[in-house]
Structure formats: structure tokens, C-alpha cells
Amino acid sequence: MKKYLPAILLLSLSLFPLSAAFCHEKEPVANYQVLFSPEDHVADQLIALIDKEQKSIKAAVYCLMHRGIVNALIKAYQRGVQVEVIIDPYSIKPRSPVKKMQEANIPLFVWNPSMPTIQTKNGRKIKKRRSLMHDKFCILGDNQVWTGSFNFTFEASNSNRENVIVLESQEIAALYLEEFERLKREGCLSFNEYLKLAVKP
Numbered sequence: 001m002k003k004y005l006p007a008i009l010l011l012s013l014s015l016f017p018l019s020a021a022f023c024h025e026k027e028p029v030a031n032y033q034v035l036f037s038p039e040d041h042v043a044d045q046l047i048a049l050i051d052k053e054q055k056s057i058k059a060a061v062y063c064l065m066h067r068g069i070v071n072a073l074i075k076a077y078q079r080g081v082q083v084e085v086i087i088d089p090y091s092i093k094p095r096s097p098v099k100k101m102q103e104a105n106i107p108l109f110v111w112n113p114s115m116p117t118i119q120t121k122n123g124r125k126i127k128k129r130r131s132l133m134h135d136k137f138c139i140l141g142d143n144q145v146w147t148g149s150f151n152f153t154f155e156a157s158n159s160n161r162e163n164v165i166v167l168e169s170q171e172i173a174a175l176y177l178e179e180f181e182r183l184k185r186e187g188c189l190s191f192n193e194y195l196k197l198a199v200k201p
Contacts, residue, residue, distance in 0.1 A: 031168035035148075042150050042164055043157035046138070047072045049166070053140045056082040058180045060135040063091050063151040070097040074104045086111060086183055088133040089194070102191045110194035113187030133187070139177050143170040 035042050043066055050057060050072040057076055064070065064087050077083040084107045091098055092110065102108050111133030137147040148164035156162050167173075189197065 033166040035164040035166070037150065037156060037160060037162040037164075038158050040164075041157065042162060043068060043152070043154070045164075045166075046146060046150075046152070049138075049140055049144070049146065050076050053081055055141045057138065057140055058084050058177060059138040059152075060086040060133065060180055060183055061091075061138075061152050062088045062132065062134045062136060063153055063156075064098055065091065065093075065096055065151075065153045066157065067097045067154075069152045070100055073106065074101060077104060077106050083107070084180075084184075085109070086133060086135075086180065086188060090132075092194075098191075108191040109184055109188040110191055111183070111187055112189045112194055112197070131187075133183065135179075135183070137176055137180075139173050139180065141173075143168055143173050145169070145173050145176050147176070 035045055047068055050069070053076060057073065059073070064085070073083055073085065085098075085101060086109045087098060088111045098108065113131060115128050115130055136150055136152075137145065139145055145167045146164060147167075148162065150156050150162040150164045
């Protein structure tokens with residue numbers, strides 16, 4: 001009976017449809033660019049992409065401290081590009097340039113998910129530690145995604161060892177956009193709401 005097993009398996013596979021993973025062909029990534037800092041002047045590359053974009057820019061970034069990138073986002077918003085940015089609270093520092101985006105009326109969101117309480121063995125209730133919004137991605141228009149280890153900071157561009165990949169794919173961009181909207185919906189407050197909450201007595 002064992003010698004017939006491969007034939008039986010082949011027959012079985014021919015009778016049943018292939019899984020969705022095999023039937024649905026993924027859109028090939030036709031164009032991509034790989035960058036490394038500090039050699040590739042990564043911040044300048046991102047600013048150039050922001051300056052070229054005419055439709056929309058959605059960025060989710062753990063640390064946003066690079067004034068040149070912030071200024072490019074403000075200019076894009078002022079010329080009519082739909083700009084939205086999600087940051088982690090780590091970016092809110094006294095000398096952070098993110099306040100300039102808020103003053104320019106760019107929709108700016110801060111990661112602040114609710115923290116469920118857990119009960120310890122002795123019956124005490126404590127809050128779980130807040131998760132980080134550690135993403136570093138940007139969706140430009142409908143089909144371009146910038147992602148990698150690069151935080152939007154001067155150090156990341158000029159001294160750190162970082163990597164970035166820029167992908168041209170509508171399918172991949174849609175997945176990142178879905179994640180961006182999920183972050184906003186499930187764990188974010190507007191910048192002003194977050195500041196009010198932070199100064200609450």
C-alpha cells in the first residue's frame with residue numbers, strides 16, 4: 001500500500017482547490033530602493049519624497065525630532081497634501097519640533113492606549129505597562145511605502161546605522177494604511193487631547 005501513497009496524494013491534490021495563499025497571486029514589487037544611513041543621507045531622501053508628493057502622507061514614527069522633515073511635512077500640508085502623523089509620547093519633549101505641526105493644524109495623534117489592570121497574587125490591582133508605538137513608516141500617496149529602522153531624527157540620519165526600504169506597491173501601501181488607521185482607532189488621542197490629559201491634576 002505504501003508504494004501507492006504518492007499517487008493517492010497527487011490525485012487528492014488535483015481534486016481539491018488550492019488554498020487561497022496559492023490561488024491569489026501577490027502583486028509583484030516592481031520598484032524598490034534600499035537605503036542605509038549615514039552613507040545615503042536618509043533624511044534628505046525622505047524630504048525629497050515628501051516634497052514630490054501631491055496627494056497624501058501618513059506617517060507613524062516612534063521618534064520625530066528632525067526639523068527638516070517636520071518643515072517638509074508642514075510645507076506639504078500647506079500646499080494641499082493630506083498629512084496625518086502618529087507619534088509615540090517619546091517625541092513630546094521641550095525642544096521637539098512636533099509642536100510646530102500642531103500649530104500648523106496638521107492632524108497629529110499621540111499613542112496612548114488604555115492600560116488594562118491585572119490582579120496580582122496578593123489581590124492588588126496594578127496597571128500593565130503601556131506599549132510603545134515603535135513603528136517607523138510613511139505611506140506616500142496610494143502606492144509608496146517608506147519603512148525600516150530609521151527614526152525621523154538627525155542622529156538616525158547622520159550617525160546611527162539605520163536601514164530603509166522604499167517600496168512601490170499599491171497592495172503593500174493598502175496594508176500599511178490599514179495599520180495606520182488601526183493605530184489611530186485603537187490607541188491614539190489627538191495631540192491636544194493628550195496634552196490636556198497629561199496636565200490633568
